[in-house]
Amino acid sequence: MLTAGGLPNGPMPEEPPGNPIARMIVTHWILGSVLGIVCACALLLVNPLGMRTLLMRSDAMFAGLAMLFIGFGTTFGALVSATAVMMQKKDDDNDKKPPRGGRLVPVAAPVLVPVRAKGATRMRHPGMY
Numbered sequence: 863m864l865t866a867g868g869l870p871n872g873p874m875p876e877e878p879p880g881n882p883i884a885r886m887i888v889t890h891w892i893l894g895s896v897l898g899i900v901c902a903c904a905l906l907l908v909n910p911l912g913m914r915t916l917l918m919r920s921d922a923m924f925a926g927l928a929m930l931f932i933g934f935g936t937t938f939g940a941l942v943s944a945t946a947v948m949m950q951k952k953d954d955d956n957d958k959k960p961p962r963g964g965r966l967v968p969v970a971a972p973v974l975v976p977v978r979a980k981g982a983t984r985m986r987h988p989g990m991y
Contacts, residue, residue: 887943894942898934905930 878885906914917926 886946890943890946891939894939895935897942898938899931902931902934
């Protein structure tokens with residue numbers, strides 16, 4: 863129940879125990895795996911190029927189905943969890959301050975200078991005398 867100020871009246875729910883980043887990665891991996899399995903089922907329903915028919919008539923039907931579902935689930939799970947990690951809004955780094963330490967010293971850039979080699983003779987091409 864809410865109070866007159868709009869704040870909750872009872873005890874605040876606490877965050878579940880454990881590492882929140884690991885919990886987020888596992889949750890998104892599971893969601894991505896479910897999405898991958900759904901996409902694999904849709905692929906079998908659409909039957910592009912007779913893939914379902916070929917798979918169902920094969921001697922290795924169970925191995926093929928396992929490879930399809932595990933491959934899609936793993937790939938989609940990794941993609942969704944990596945996207946969730948990279949798209950976080952909270953940034954722990956304080957980038958507003960310039961980096962501390964070190965000295966600003968100009969760096970000498972190498973310059974190419976032509977040098978004549980000692981004892982080098984000019985090569986003559988055949989037919990030039």
